[in-house]
Amino acid sequence: MSNPIADPLVEVPDFSPTSELVRIVATRAGAVTVIMHRPERKNAFNADLISALSEAFETLRGAEGVRVVFLRGEGGTFSAGADLDWMRAAVDRSESDNREDAFAMAHMLKQLWDLPALTVALVEGGAFGGGAGMAAACDLAIATAEAKFSFSEVKLGLIPATVSPYVVAAVGPRAARGLFATGQLFDADHALRIGLISEVVADAQALAAAQARISAEILACAPGAVADAKRLVSDVYAREIDHGLMEETAKRIAQARVSGEGQEGVRAFLERRKPDWAPGAD
Known part of the structure; x- marks a missing residue:
């Protein structure tokens, strides 16, 4: 749609x-x-x-x-x-x-x-x-x-x-x-x-x-990252900070770094331009 x-x-x-x-x-x-x-x-x-x-x-x-x-x-x-x-x-x-x-x-x-x-x-x-x-x-x-x-x-x-x-x-x-x-x-x-x-x-x-x-x-924030950040809070709240949780959070940031939004966001920052989800992006 x-x-x-x-x-x-x-x-x-x-x-x-x-x-x-x-x-x-x-x-x-x-x-x-x-x-x-x-x-x-x-x-x-x-x-x-x-x-x-x-x-x-x-x-x-x-x-x-x-x-x-x-x-x-x-x-x-x-x-x-x-x-x-x-x-x-x-x-x-x-x-x-x-x-x-x-x-x-x-x-x-x-x-x-x-x-x-x-x-x-x-x-x-x-x-x-x-x-x-x-x-x-x-x-x-x-x-x-x-x-x-x-x-x-x-x-x-x-x-x-x-x-x-x-x-x-x-x-x-x-x-x-x-x-x-x-x-x-x-x-x-x-x-x-x-x-x-x-x-x-x-x-x-x-x-x-x-x-x-x-x-x-x-609008300056990546929509997929916003949804994932909200889910992250629910998933880690009140859990013991043990090896399993550390592995899980490391996996999540690694996945974010290689995602389309993560790649676009970091590249846009380094190239001093707006990412494609932001108003006014090229």
Whole structure:
């Protein structure tokens, strides 16, 4: 498939989801934004939104030319977490039905986590429950100074189960225990201190500027190397640094050095030119 991402801020027909609850728009060549589109419910999750996000992530995973995927909510709120009507219906379902329902959320988060392109959450307003979990599942998360976060499930007698792998990976077990057990509301500065987000900006305008900056930065990076670098972190995290791991990492860099991207990147550097994946390359 040829790369359809060219014009700024236009919907991309080749990537258009079948649901109106999610929009995919191009921000510049190689960059797309996935927009949760339930502003009347503050982009709260229900089965339909989860399904639409799964479809979007599956489409983007196999798409040619996608270098960075931004995720945001329509209407000034990232996501209010679980939809009240969805929660109300869950009370009357069996454990088996609830398991199937919850697995759809778990699967959608894993699809986001597994995207080969860089993923960046753009957080405004609130990011609660599953919304905060989606921010944790992205490679980077940038929030405006007024953004608020919470994992408040315990206040309803529940637990943040499906988001927990991503939150624990982002903030560590001790911080996660405190956040999960208290359900406390916290601000963007605290989220930055514990590692849930990567950067705090002043307002929506600064958030748009950060998005443009990251879009430009990622285009200087080899797309295959970006995907491999993300996979490398998952594969080496928390492993003992033994002979086997040293052999594995040595093999990976050797493979990278003889790959097409590795050869092109080093040659371009030595020849003082841009590599062929970068804008403006000859």
